[in-house]
Amino acid sequence: xxxxxxxxxxSVAYGDAxxxxxxxxxxxxxxxxxxxxTLAEYKQTxxxxxxxxxxxxxxxxxxxxxxxxxxxxxxxxxxLFDLYTFVFGRPALxxxxxxxxxxxxxxxxxxxxxxxxxxxxxxxIELADTQVKQxxxxxxxxxNKTKTxxxxxxxxxxxxxxxxxxxxxxxxxxxxxxxxxxxx
Amino acid sequence: MCNKSxxxxxxxxxTMLTNTKYNFLxxxxxxxxxxxxxxxxxxxxDADDVTQEVLIRIWKNMNKFKLLSAKSWIMKTTHNxxxxxxxxxxxxxxxxxxxxxDILEYxxxxxxxxxxxxxxxxxxxxxxxxxxxxxxxxxxxxFVLYEIDGMKYKEISKVxxxxxxxxxxxxLRARKKLQNELQLLR
Numbered sequence: 001x002x003x004x005x006x007x008x009x010x011s012v013a014y015g016d017a018x019x020x021x022x023x024x025x026x027x028x029x030x031x032x033x034x035x036x037x038t039l040a041e042y043k044q045t046x047x048x049x050x051x052x053x054x055x056x057x058x059x060x061x062x063x064x065x066x067x068x069x070x071x072x073x074x075x076x077x078x079x080l081f082d083l084y085t086f087v088f089g090r091p092a093l094x095x096x097x098x099x100x101x102x103x104x105x106x107x108x109x110x111x112x113x114x115x116x117x118x119x120x121x122x123x124x125i126e127l128a129d130t131q132v133k134q135x136x137x138x139x140x141x142x143x144n145k146t147k148t149x150x151x152x153x154x155x156x157x158x159x160x161x162x163x164x165x166x167x168x169x170x171x172x173x174x175x176x177x178x179x180x181x182x183x184x
Numbered sequence: 185m186c187n188k189s190x191x192x193x194x195x196x197x198x199t200m201l202t203n204t205k206y207n208f209l210x211x212x213x214x215x216x217x218x219x220x221x222x223x224x225x226x227x228x229x230d231a232d233d234v235t236q237e238v239l240i241r242i243w244k245n246m247n248k249f250k251l252l253s254a255k256s257w258i259m260k261t262t263h264n265x266x267x268x269x270x271x272x273x274x275x276x277x278x279x280x281x282x283x284x285x286d287i288l289e290y291x292x293x294x295x296x297x298x299x300x301x302x303x304x305x306x307x308x309x310x311x312x313x314x315x316x317x318x319x320x321x322x323x324x325x326x327f328v329l330y331e332i333d334g335m336k337y338k339e340i341s342k343v344x345x346x347x348x349x350x351x352x353x354x355x356l357r358a359r360k361k362l363q364n365e366l367q368l369l370r
Binding site for chain 2: 006007010011014041042045046048049050051052054055056057058060061062064065068069
């Protein structure tokens with residue numbers, strides 16, 4: 001077995017390899033007895049290594065350190081510390097809390113929308129409709145009256161008459177001039 | 185008067201936060217530090233000393249590192265202290281070739297055995313631990329950090345000042361060596 005293949009088998013056994021690589025080695029191990037045995041052996045070792053726990057730090061070490069730093073390390077934990085450790089000391093818990101927060105925020109937006117309440121009854125709306133129509137009629141009347149006033153009183157009497165007078169005056173002046181020329 | 189109480193309040197708050205941070209770090213990393221020291225020094229007493237020294241250094245340097253980069257800092261300190269211990273041990277062995285180190289190591293490891301250790305799993309654990317301890321120092325440190333302390337390639341490269349590719353190569357070598365050692369132990 002060449003070195004490259006052995007390296008690939010080891011990576012697969014320890015779970016570092018990609019899925020494609022795992023599939024390739026799996027199929028290779030089905031046809032090749034040596035690959036199969038090597039993979040099995042390395043897998044067994046990998047499992048044994050993975051099963052190893054961290055060594056427990058002796059309490060005496062912590063006690064000695066506490067006496068030096070004058071700190072309470074393990075026995076006298078504050079509530080704040082407990083909470084801090086509880087929340088941030090465990091990645092699974094921290095991610096769970098984060099998920100809950102995100103879900104809470106999303107649900108607040110989704111379910112807590114301000115309801116559009118129907119503030120007016122049908123009768124009130126009908127009444128408002130009628131009032132609007134009436135007010136529009138009144139406005140139309142005002143416009144009509146204004147139109148009549150402008151046409152009859154303002155344009156004819158207060159504008160038309162003085163303009164007419166002005167034209168007459170000018171005509172008379174021109175007529176008078178013509179007479180004077182004829183006489184000369 | 186008011187200023188005094190405000191200053192004392194701020195001081196107390198700061199102290200409380202420092203204590204909380206320290207306690208958190210100790211709770212979080214003491215076993216990791218101890219495990220690394222134990223595998224590197226192959227001796228529980230020395231591992232005790234290194235762990236204690238690391239914890240004191242954490243306390244002294246609380247303001248020199250951020251909580252997020254604490255792990256790298258702590259493991260780097262542990263690694264450096266282990267190297268110091270190993271160098272010192274080597275010098276002592278050169279001076280006194282009949283040192284009691286091996287006997288001491290043997291007895292301390294034996295002392296830690298209890299009846300439960302007699303079960304098959306525990307025997308297997310012990311065999312694996314022994315095989316790991318037999319790995320060369322450089323690849324042992326990378327292997328322990330990766331496989332037992334659960335650090336990532338990038339973190340290990342930071343802690344040991346090694347390129348990431350070297351870390352990967354060392355891990356591969358360690359796995360091969362470990363396999364050979366375990367076959368010899370069978």
